[in-house]
Amino acid sequence: MAARFSSPRAATLLLVAALCLGSAAAFAPLFSTGNPDGRIAVATRPDGVNGKFEIEAGDDFLAKAGQSVSKVTFTGLLPSGFSLASAQDSVVQLELYRVFSRDSDVSRCQDADPHTVCPTENVVTRANSPSDEAAPEFDRSTEDGTLFCEVFGANPSDNFNFLDNSVVDFYSANSVLPGGIHKKTELPTGGNGGVTGPVVTFVCDFAANHPWTFSADEHFFFVPKIALPLGTDNADRGDFLWLSAPKPLTNGFAFSPDLQSWTRDFTIDPDWVRIGTDVVGGSPAPTFNQVFALYPTGTPGPKFLAQGDFCAAGNPCFNAVGTRQVCCPGSCAPGTPPAGIPTCEGGASPVFP
Known part of the structure; x- marks a missing residue:
């Protein structure tokens, strides 16, 4: 018999516990950088939303031919006092960038060989940075329906396992905040200093037919x-x-070359700077990874753990997104799960809990 849950949240938390603890082989990530290490926290936000300028931060991974990703998680800090309920309404955009000099204007390099150091007017090097432009085929967003995200509090004292409707503050020893990115003549800055806030993990599922598939x-x-x-x-x-993750990786997902994380905003676009080497600086300068994980297509998403009664009334069925449950006031039309948005018998409108 399928498990029954009193609420969608209960089902989600059971899934999330499995993801965090690795208790089921089917939930094992394809790649993970592990838990936060508390060394740095960096701003990263889309362009123009709420009138703010874009800030991008990126960390690398190696994709394998034939892999298909339909779930990602990443962990960071909310502003102090920001509620978990409010965070559920966030706009989330996910992008993938290839490594420079792919998808980039190498004529901007101020040395003869763009595949070596490649200094530009803005930065000391583009070597091993993200490319100028994202690979558009991998763009996913909550705004266009290709991405669905839920936000969970994480417990630093319990291996960052998820909390039920609560958050715990976490301290990061350094940060790169809006306004903290500069051209090479103004770097390093040492960073913007320590920050504290509620630590949360975003769990994001791709819409059906929109996984990241690597050829x-x-x-x-x-x-x-x-x-x-x-x-x-x-x-x-x-x-x-x-939030940053250990570098080198210590969780069994080490790879080579594991590049450090980079960031940029409009002051240096299309260039990028190294968060550790360029922005923070020092001798030796620190290097960082960032906290994220990639899960294979077929990993259950929130509200898709089991076909039990998550609905207050009626029978559950699943839409083309594959991770969003649909409830009908009576019964779903035959053919669950349907190829497209499900219809309810009698012409009733489906409900998305």
Whole structure:
């Protein structure tokens, strides 16, 4: 008999516990950088949402030919006092960038060989950075229906396992905040200093027929961008800060070359700077990974753990998204799961809990 849950949240938490603990082989990630290490937190947000300029931060992974990804997670800080309920209304954009010099204008390099150092007017090097432009075939967004995300509090004292409708504050020893990215003549800055806020993990599922499918072995940078909602008075309440992970990786997913994380905004676009080497600086300068994980297509998503009664009434069925449950007031039309948006018997409108 399928398990029954009193709420969609209960089902989600059971799934999330499995994802965090690795208790089921089917839930094992294709790649993960592990848990936050508390060394740095960096802003990353989309362009123009709530009138803010774009900030991008990225960390790399190796994709394998034939892999298909339909779920990603990433962990960071909300502004102090920001509620978990409000975070559910965030705009999330995910992009993949290839490694420079792919998808880039190499004529901007100020040395003879763009495949070596490639200094530009803005940065000391583009070597091993993300490319100028994202690979558009991998763009996913909550705004266009190709991505669906839920946000969960994480417990630093319990291996960052997820909490039920609550959050815990976490301290990061350094940060790169809006306004903290500069051209090479103004770097390093040392960073913007320590920050504290509720630590959360975004769990994002791709719409059906929109997985990341890799046709060849390739090196990418993962770039999540999050716009937190404004307050009820339309006031800005701050930005999501993506937390760093250990470098080198110590969780069994080490690979070579594991490049450090990079960031950029309009002051240096299309160039990027290294968060550790360029922005923070020092001798030796630190290097960072960022917290994220990629899960294979077929990993259950929130509200898709079991075909039990998550609905207050009626029979559950699933839409083309594959991870969003649909409830009908009576019964779903035959053919669950349907090829497209399901219809309800008698012409009733489906409900998305």
